[in-house]
Amino acid sequence: MKTITNCVEDILISQPYLEEALSKKIINYSALAEELQRPISKMLRKDVKAGAIMMALRRYKLPTHISHSIKMKKLLQNLGDITVRSNLTDFTIKNSETLINNHLKVLEALKKQPNQFYTFTRGIHESNMILSSSLSSSISKFLKDEICIAKQDNLSAITINLPKGNSKVSGLYYHFFKRLAWEGVALYEVISTTNEFTVLVEDDYVDKAFTAMKRFKS
Template identity: 60%
Template sequence: MKTIASCVEDILMTQPFLEEALSRHIINYSALAEELNAPISAILGKPIKSGAIMMALRRYNTPNTTLRHSLKLKRALQKLGDITVRSNLSDFTFQNSETLIQSHTKILEQVEANKDIFYAFTRGIFESNIIISSSENKQVLACFSAEKQIGLQEHLSAISVRLPKDNSKVSGLYYQIFKRLAWENIPIYEVVSTTNEFTILVEDHVVDKAFSVIKNLKN
């Protein structure tokens, strides 16, 4: 059976920014309780007093609840490895086709000959992306001349982070990275990840700020 406490928890879990602000004590309990009164009353099918909601908010935000995963997450963040920044990148988007792999093979031959080139390829259901050093733009266009190009974004930078080996068992690790970037109003153009490496693509004008945010995650 639904209770006021379970309703509060459900709402906060689906609104991480609200939960974060609450844990940092930058939201007024009374005002938030008034705001949540209508949706919680609707869920429970009866009018609820805001005072009861405020008590549920205070109980939810006790140290044991707020920090239930914090120690494990903090250790994982402290173990973040080297941070590498690469600038002057371009992101090409092509529509998937039966010949896309052949076109991809052509550009791989170009990239393999020059180890200094940044290159990443991701394939979705309907489209594929190539992130590559902008110096190779003409080569990409030539190799993919038979493909349908959907988009091209230039003036991008990549920030790559080495993750601890047990990162897949730590809940909230990626959320912490995305959350901190969002709090600083840094838009992410694209994300590329492997098992132990995480790369975000951002526009050049915010790369310094984004690097600083990620570096400070260790603190």
């Protein structure tokens, strides 16, 4: 049977910003309890007193990734260089039996221009190819027999180098996504390798996104 504590946990887990505000003690427990009184009463199908909700809030155990641990602080302080690449185009292509062979043709063409930006990600049903817009027309020829789900120009990639051991610290990407969301940055794509984190944004957002990423190093 669901309890008030269970309801409080469900709400806080679904709203990480609210959860973090609680960890920093910048939310009034009494005011929040009154705010949650109606949705929790609806979840339990009975009237719930604000006092009981406030008690559940005070007893709520915050996840370890919410607190600013020593490991996380050290990791953020040792973030590497930030690189911005503009004039990019994103192809979203439906996976097919011929895509691998056509992708090989793209790679052969890229050998002659090694300084151009290029990434490829294969998903279950579709693949993404991101490259310098100057290559867009020539690459389109290799993909003419494929089903192009979407094509987006005027994109920029912002890449930040991550220190070694970043995969051992939980919550790192949470900090990136939180900061970008607070700055109102809409992400077009996210690309990551073991030691690199890249966000792809439309050109209108590139200044905000760069400023948000740079703040991690300050």
